[in-house]
Amino acid sequence: AQSVTQPDIHITVSEGASLELRCNYSYGATPYLFWYVQSPGQGLQLLLKYFSGDTLVQGIKGFEAEFKRSQSSFNLRKPSVHWSDAAEYFCAVGAASGTYKYIFGTGTRLKVLA
Amino acid sequence: SQTIHQWPATLVQPVGSPLSLECTVEGTSNPNLYWYRQAAGRGLQLLFYSVGIGQISSEVPQNLSASRPQDRQFILSSKKLLLSDSGFYLCAWSKPASGDNSPLHFGNGTRLTVT
Numbered sequence: 001a002q003s004v005t006q007p008d009i010h011i012t013v014s015e016g017a018s019l020e021l022r023c024n025y026s027y028g029a030t031p032y033l034f035w036y037v038q039s040p041g042q043g044l045q046l047l048l049k050y051f052s053g054d055t056l057v058q059g060i061k062g063f064e065a066e067f068k069r070s071q072s073s074f075n076l077r078k079p080s081v082h083w084s085d086a087a088e089y090f091c092a093v094g095a096a097s098g099t100y101k102y103i104f105g106t107g108t109r110l111k112v113l114a
Numbered sequence: 115s116q117t118i119h120q121w122p123a124t125l126v127q128p129v130g131s132p133l134s135l136e137c138t139v140e141g142t143s144n145p146n147l148y149w150y151r152q153a154a155g156r157g158l159q160l161l162f163y164s165v166g167i168g169q170i171s172s173e174v175p176q177n178l179s180a181s182r183p184q185d186r187q188f189i190l191s192s193k194k195l196l197l198s199d200s201g202f203y204l205c206a207w208s209k210p211a212s213g214d215n216s217p218l219h220f221g222n223g224t225r226l227t228v229t
Contacts, residue, residue, distance in 0.1 A: 034217050034218075036220075041202075041223070041225065042222055042223065043120075043204055043220035043221050043222045043223045044158075044204070044206075044218075044220040045220070046217050046218075046219065049217050090157070090158070092218075094217070095208075100146055100163050100165060100171075101160060101163070101173075102148075102160075102208075102218055104157055104158045105157065106156065106157035107157055
């Protein structure tokens with residue numbers, strides 16, 4: 001069965017520091033993977049997606065993620081965090097063919113210290 | 115470009131009252147439509163999805179229902195709200211499943227408080 005695990009519920013980093021948010025998935029075939037960001041009281045905004053090809057994908061707001069099949073991971077990274085990056089981040093696996101169901105992790109809440 | 119509208123943004127309703135949340139999508143045809151609920155401090159729970167007019171799939175048995183009266187309109191309803199229905203409700207759309215596994219695109223959500 002499909003599943004997504006985000007091991008870190010909360011992460012705190014200082015502004016200007018690098019960031020890595022972890023995501024592990026379980027999927028029977030080549031996964032379609034996504035990262036979303038949610039600011040308080042807002043909907044989810046797509047940061048980036050991986051379907052195939054280059055395993056390092058670039059997204060908006062300076063984020064990138066690397067797909068590692070051997071580790072079943074799709075970790076999100078940013079070299080230098082800005083205070084405005086404080087939000088909740090969700091990793092998701094796309095719908096398996098014919099199911100229409102996307103599976104989301106439980107999210108990682110990022111706090112940025114000035 | 116495609117846009118998704120969801121309203122109202124916030125809603126306070128007494129227990130036992132009815133509910134109607136509406137979501138519309140513009141700029142695309144025959145989208146897949148979804149309702150999610152997000153309880154405080156928890157992840158996203160899929161409530162309903164629809165792949166076409168009048169086609170609704172329910173993921174969680176509860177006192178909520180969904181309808182899709184038009185191609186790009188998705189409505190979440192309840193006849194009698196419970197306290198446990200409080201939460202943040204998100205509507206989302208994706209391209210029709212035709213081998214293209216497109217991402218979900220979310221509305222801005224509705225904060226529902228049942229008192």
